[in-house]
Amino acid sequence: MPDLSLLPPSATVEGEDLRIGGCLMSEVAERFGTPAYVFDEQALRDRASEYRAAMTSRHPASRVCFAVKAYPSVSMIRVLVAEGLGCDVVGAGELRLALAAGADPATIVMHGNAKSDQDIEAALDAGIGYIVVDGFDDIDRIERLAHRPVPVLLRVSPGVESATHAALATGGKQSKFGVPVEQVPAAIARMRAVPAIDLRGLHAHIGSQILATDQFEAAVDALASLERFEVYDFGGGLGVRYESHDVAPSVDDYAERLVSAAHKHLGEGIEIIVEPGRSMVARAGLTLYRVLTVKRAGRLHVAVDGGMGDNLEHSLYGQRFSPLVVGRWDAEPVVADLVGRHCESGDVITPDVPLADPAIGDLVVVPATGAYCFTMSNNYNGALRPPVIYCADGRARIGVRRETFDDLLAREVDLP
Numbered sequence: 001m002p003d004l005s006l007l008p009p010s011a012t013v014e015g016e017d018l019r020i021g022g023c024l025m026s027e028v029a030e031r032f033g034t035p036a037y038v039f040d041e042q043a044l045r046d047r048a049s050e051y052r053a054a055m056t057s058r059h060p061a062s063r064v065c066f067a068v069k070a071y072p073s074v075s076m077i078r079v080l081v082a083e084g085l086g087c088d089v090v091g092a093g094e095l096r097l098a099l100a101a102g103a104d105p106a107t108i109v110m111h112g113n114a115k116s117d118q119d120i121e122a123a124l125d126a127g128i129g130y131i132v133v134d135g136f137d138d139i140d141r142i143e144r145l146a147h148r149p150v151p152v153l154l155r156v157s158p159g160v161e162s163a164t165h166a167a168l169a170t171g172g173k174q175s176k177f178g179v180p181v182e183q184v185p186a187a188i189a190r191m192r193a194v195p196a197i198d199l200r201g202l203h204a205h206i207g208s209q210i211l212a213t214d215q216f217e218a219a220v221d222a223l224a225s226l227e228r229f230e231v232y233d234f235g236g237g238l239g240v241r242y243e244s245h246d247v248a249p250s251v252d253d254y255a256e257r258l259v260s261a262a263h264k265h266l267g268e269g270i271e272i273i274v275e276p277g278r279s280m281v282a283r284a285g286l287t288l289y290r291v292l293t294v295k296r297a298g299r300l301h302v303a304v305d306g307g308m309g310d311n312l313e314h315s316l317y318g319q320r321f322s323p324l325v326v327g328r329w330d331a332e333p334v335v336a337d338l339v340g341r342h343c344e345s346g347d348v349i350t351p352d353v354p355l356a357d358p359a360i361g362d363l364v365v366v367p368a369t370g371a372y373c374f375t376m377s378n379n380y381n382g383a384l385r386p387p388v389i390y391c392a393d394g395r396a397r398i399g400v401r402r403e404t405f406d407d408l409l410a411r412e413v414d415l416p
Ligand SMILES: Cc1ncc(COP(=O)(O)O)c(C=O)c1O
Pocket: 067, 069, 070, 088, 111, 170, 205, 207, 208, 209, 235, 236, 237, 238, 275, 276, 277, 278, 279
């Protein structure tokens, strides 16, 4: 029997099929086509409640803001906001999505290492909770654009070299994000000289797919070496399982370590914000593909009807996944490269992976693709970006429709 532990908790094997959120994956594939991003909606809701409970039970003045970058869709934000989450947005575009989803502006935090005037103006117009100042230029921009005091946090680069892929580490000494610890006093002094800036607290985010909780404590420690404030935003970053042998901290473990460290080093009279992205949505989502070709040429290449167009995680960070061939539960696995249909050898979903005797037309499920895959989907080779399907109580609904060939041409000005 396959390892279902990487799929949403509702996943069950049913004969030759897989049921998620009460829906058979063969029927979802038939009705909506492949490739398709599929979510277990209840799993999303449960994860949001789990995060809120883990934080507020330990520190009532906590807020959980969904990092919209992990899944920038109105359909997703609406589900999570209904469960009481705020939003962390980068720039005016993600802010627009959050507002369209009905997020309360007061629960929105805006980041960006290089904010434009347009970003700042959008944040000011919407009256969001906090703009997170990432450097001295942000201070100048806010001073120029804001006409009354704006609540802000200051992003600190805490000098924590997190043990994750270099592309996902954001808190080290060479990082492009935030203000290095030694420059923080100057940044605070500069902000205090600007009447339009109401500095309320500090922020640190050390990276993504972090599996060692002591690294979050190190970031708290770094912030505790600075002047004290009323608000602390500890970013996101909690890692998730992608392969059976992966071990990831639970949300409770994470909250326990983070809140204990905050209480110890910063006291209990503070407001805490966390901004989970990946760990909020990764496991609730999967990608459904069909096998298009199986080629034995030196290596065994199993090519599906998607690839780099809908999942860049392997190409960008070498992320591995654990695909399942639906229905071939008892077949002897063969080691293959699960590849896509894009014109590049780097178009690999996962290399060297055991796959159960795949054949053309088989349905392949890639678990734990709920975070950052939709985000970075693209039109490489004219690929149409896949739809997003939410399954709940046996009903499947479309959150985002599949792109069409007309969509591909929609921005072209030079059409005959
Ligand atoms: C400032 C900030 N907050 C939160 C997140 C979300 O991180 P993750 O998806 O790893 O939880 C990120 C992503 O890197 C980020 O840059």
